[in-house]
Amino acid sequence: xxxxxxxxxxxxxxxxxxxxxxxxxxxxxxxxxxxxxxxxxxxxxxxxxxxxxxxxxxxxxxxxxxxxxxxxxxxxxxxxxxxxxxxxxxxxxxxxxxxxxxxxxxxxxxxxxxxxxxxxxxxxxxxxxxxxxxxxxxxxxxxxxxxxxxxxxxxxxxxxxxxxxxxxxxxxxxxxxxxxxxxxxxxxxxxxxxxxxxxxxxxxxxxxxxxxxx
Amino acid sequence: xxxxxxxxxxxxxxxxxxxxxxxxxxxxxxxxxxxxxxxxxxxxxxx
Numbered sequence: 113x114x115x116x117x118x119x120x121x122x123x124x125x126x127x128x129x130x131x132x133x134x135x136x137x138x139x140x141x142x143x144x145x146x147x148x149x150x151x152x153x154x155x156x157x158x159x160x161x162x163x164x165x166x167x168x169x170x171x172x173x174x175x176x177x178x179x180x181x182x183x184x185x186x187x188x189x190x191x192x193x194x195x196x197x198x199x200x201x202x203x204x205x206x207x208x209x210x211x212x213x214x215x216x217x218x219x220x221x222x223x224x225x226x227x228x229x230x231x232x233x234x235x236x237x238x239x240x241x242x243x244x245x246x247x248x249x250x251x252x253x254x255x256x257x258x259x260x261x262x263x264x265x266x267x268x269x270x271x272x273x274x275x276x277x278x279x280x281x282x283x284x285x286x287x288x289x290x291x292x293x294x295x296x297x298x299x300x301x302x303x304x305x306x307x308x309x310x311x312x313x314x315x316x317x318x319x320x321x322x323x324x325x326x
Numbered sequence: 327x328x329x330x331x332x333x334x335x336x337x338x339x340x341x342x343x344x345x346x347x348x349x350x351x352x353x354x355x356x357x358x359x360x361x362x363x364x365x366x367x368x369x370x371x372x373x
Contacts, residue, residue: 120363123370256362263366266373295344303347312372 120255124262126195127169127202132265133243134203138236139211142227145235151216152226154208158233162208165201172198196247200240204233214272217279218294220286267305274308275301 122129142148153159176190208228215227228236246254275297279285288294358365 121367123363123366124373128370128373259363259366263369266370295348296341297344299344299347302351309369309372313368314372316372 119250122255122259122262124266126192127173127199128266129247129258129262130196130199130201130240131203131206132262132269134200134236134240135206135210135269136203136261136265137239137243138204138207141235141239142207142211142232145232147225147227147232148211149215149219149221150223150225150227151212151219152224153212154226154228158208158226158228158230161233162205162228165205169198169202193244193248196244200244204236204240207236208233210273214276217276217285218288218297220289267302267309270305270308271298271302273301274304278304 124132139148142150154162172190172194175187176195178184178186179190212227215223247258278300279287279297284297287297355365360368
C-alpha cells in the first residue's frame, strides 16, 4: 500500500505542486522563526528577487506553451524538473508577497517587521530543495503523504485568498488574536474555495470528461 | 481595557461555526466511500 507497484500521479501537476507546497512550507518556516504573523513587506531587493522568481516561472511556462503549440520556436524542451523548480520559486515568492497581506487582514497584533530577509529566502530555497529531492526520489512511501499535503494545500491557499476578500468586504480586518480566532474566517474562505473548486471541476468535466490534461 | 460584557448565546454559537465546519469537512472526507487517492485527485480535479 505504501509503495504502489504501478506508478501513480500526484493530485497536482509539478508546477502547482511547487507553488502550493513552496508557499506553505516557506510560511511554516517563517512561523517557526517567529515571523509568520508579521505584516511588513520584504525590503525592495527581496521583493525584486521574488518578482524575478515569478518571472522565471512565467518564462518557463511560455516556453512550455510554445513547445506544445509546435508551430512557433521555443528555447528548450520543457521538463517536469523545471516545472517543479520554477513552481517552488513562485511558491516562495507568494509567501513573501501574499503572507503579509493575509497577516494584515487577519491578525490584530501589529508586527511590522518585514516578513522576509535575505537569510529567510536562502532558508526557503533549502527547504524547497528538500521537497524537490523527496519528489525526485520517486519512493512510493512518499506518495500518500505528498498526495495528502498537496490536496489539502489547494483549498487552504484558495481559502486564504478568499478569507482576505471576505474580511475586507465585511470590514473585519484584524479579527484574530490567536489561532482559535483564525478558524471562523478561514472556514468561510475554505467554504467559498470548495464552491470555486467544484465549479472549476464541473467546467473541466464538461469540456474534457475525465481525460487527463495534456 | 478588559471587556467584561456578557457574551450572548448567539455569539457563543457562532464561535464554534469554524471548528465544527472543519471537523465535519475532515470526517466527511475520511468516510466518503471512495479510495483515498481518488478522493485526493477529486479535490484538485478543477485545478
